[in-house]
Amino acid sequence: MKALEYFEVESPEPVGGEAYRAIAEHILQDLDLLKVIGRLHIFIDPEIPLFLAVGLTRKLPRLVRLGDIANVLADGDRIVLDIADETHLSEMLTLLWDLYGRDRIDQPDRFTVVISAAGTEAAEIENLVVFDPSESLYKDIIYALQYIAPEGFKVRREWVKEEQFFYIASENTLDEDVLQTIVAEKFRLIGVTV
Amino acid sequence: MTLVPVTYKGGIYRHDEIVDLIEDLGGYVVQKHTIAQDVILQSLVPREDIDLIRQIARPLMGEVTEAPLVGAEIAVVSPSLEIHHLPHSSCDVAEYFRSVGAKTNMVGLARGFGKRIANLNIEERDVINEHDCAVFLLGNFEECIRHKFPALRRGITVPIIVTGAPATDRLRAIIDPPVEGYVGGIGRLAHRMKKQEGEIEHLDTLVDEVARVLDTRRNEIAKDPLSASPARLMTVIDEAMQITEASTHPTPITVQIAGLRVKIPYETYAETLRTLNIEEGITLGDVADVLPSRMRTYIWIKIRPFSETNIMV
Numbered sequence: 001m002k003a004l005e006y007f008e009v010e011s012p013e014p015v016g017g018e019a020y021r022a023i024a025e026h027i028l029q030d031l032d033l034l035k036v037i038g039r040l041h042i043f044i045d046p047e048i049p050l051f052l053a054v055g056l057t058r059k060l061p062r063l064v065r066l067g068d069i070a071n072v073l074a075d076g077d078r079i080v081l082d083i084a085d086e087t088h089l090s091e092m093l094t095l096l097w098d099l100y101g102r103d104r105i106d107q108p109d110r111f112t113v114v115i116s117a118a119g120t121e122a123a124e125i126e127n128l129v130v131f132d133p134s135e136s137l138y139k140d141i142i143y144a145l146q147y148i149a150p151e152g153f154k155v156r157r158e159w160v161k162e163e164q165f166f167y168i169a170s171e172n173t174l175d176e177d178v179l180q181t182i183v184a185e186k187f188r189l190i191g192v193t194v
Numbered sequence: 195m196t197l198v199p200v201t202y203k204g205g206i207y208r209h210d211e212i213v214d215l216i217e218d219l220g221g222y223v224v225q226k227h228t229i230a231q232d233v234i235l236q237s238l239v240p241r242e243d244i245d246l247i248r249q250i251a252r253p254l255m256g257e258v259t260e261a262p263l264v265g266a267e268i269a270v271v272s273p274s275l276e277i278h279h280l281p282h283s284s285c286d287v288a289e290y291f292r293s294v295g296a297k298t299n300m301v302g303l304a305r306g307f308g309k310r311i312a313n314l315n316i317e318e319r320d321v322i323n324e325h326d327c328a329v330f331l332l333g334n335f336e337e338c339i340r341h342k343f344p345a346l347r348r349g350i351t352v353p354i355i356v357t358g359a360p361a362t363d364r365l366r367a368i369i370d371p372p373v374e375g376y377v378g379g380i381g382r383l384a385h386r387m388k389k390q391e392g393e394i395e396h397l398d399t400l401v402d403e404v405a406r407v408l409d410t411r412r413n414e415i416a417k418d419p420l421s422a423s424p425a426r427l428m429t430v431i432d433e434a435m436q437i438t439e440a441s442t443h444p445t446p447i448t449v450q451i452a453g454l455r456v457k458i459p460y461e462t463y464a465e466t467l468r469t470l471n472i473e474e475g476i477t478l479g480d481v482a483d484v485l486p487s488r489m490r491t492y493i494w495i496k497i498r499p500f501s502e503t504n505i506m507v
Contacts, residue, residue, distance in 0.1 A: 022384070
């Protein structure tokens, strides 16, 4: 798997470790996360039992602003949006409806949206944040790790902060101190001190 | 006359001639699939007549191949059929078994996942015990298999074949008491099995192993033969009750090694079946137990051996 800078699966059982490496590769590929995760270390010990994944995401794609997906033209009291990219159109409409009310937003055709709000600046509208990729990204990462983890490991904890994340799962309740030590140890392997 | 399991594959055109031929030779068509223009017949035919069938099938472009698992119903047991682990290796295994003529049922356990928490409930146990053998598809870690398998096999009386990612000899080493068959290299995976090396080859090994286990079972039964052949009973029941005609099941009457599963309600039809005349006043009830199946409301017929009934039909 070339896309990740660092990817290791560590397990006392080499056969099982290798199998889980293949599983993780397939799942990350299926969910299109290879480009987003930079470093990933998975540790599985079936004896305890414990599944632990620690990782770092890459620089996230930037926020999508309204100006990025549409040309904003002031036309007297109205503002006309000429849609260039439809990908986030539904998020944009929801946002505009919330801000100005449905009766002021008109969409005469597929690529045109008209806002009838006197006194609104075009620049102000251009700057509105339509979509934040990080929101759904962390959900996707945690979902992928749940997917990779052995089934039946129902006691779990997930943690996401800035670009770091970990996911831990087991069948038994685990000692807090032990967990912190293991997590810190595995984070060190990918070059992070916590 | 020994009947051997074969698969006939050919076009739908004039395939009824082949069906008639098999029946005239004293064989049985256990299962018939019609897929678009093709027909697949899973059948039991006399060993010495295979060449004759091949000869007659040649102008029809039909093909006769050996299918070691025809006439067996196999439970493919997986610790869970959870959606987030799809695609399952169980699907590959079940499909592969079908391609060699077996009738497979997939059993996804309700609480079979995990290591310490894995278990088998009574209904699952009873359903599995109605099959000819059970193939347990376990996971990737030796430690988990060693720990959970005793819980999963509790109460299972039919022969068991275990698969898992560890090598075959490792499986043999960690499972105690021993089971009838082991196949390594088939564990949890996140893709369909497509590669010949490391994937399909293990499925082939698994088919051989299951065929070996079932042969042992057949030989065991041959020492005290059944009072009636399951395939023959299937024909008799179907002729009398026209079950295939009225049913949408792929196999309305499923042939097992020593029994049959008839997919009609037990409450309504059990008595009719018991009193069904097989030949010269001998009824089905004389040679077999007609039991309620744990699978839906079906009927499970267990054929009694000759030593119990003193009848051979």
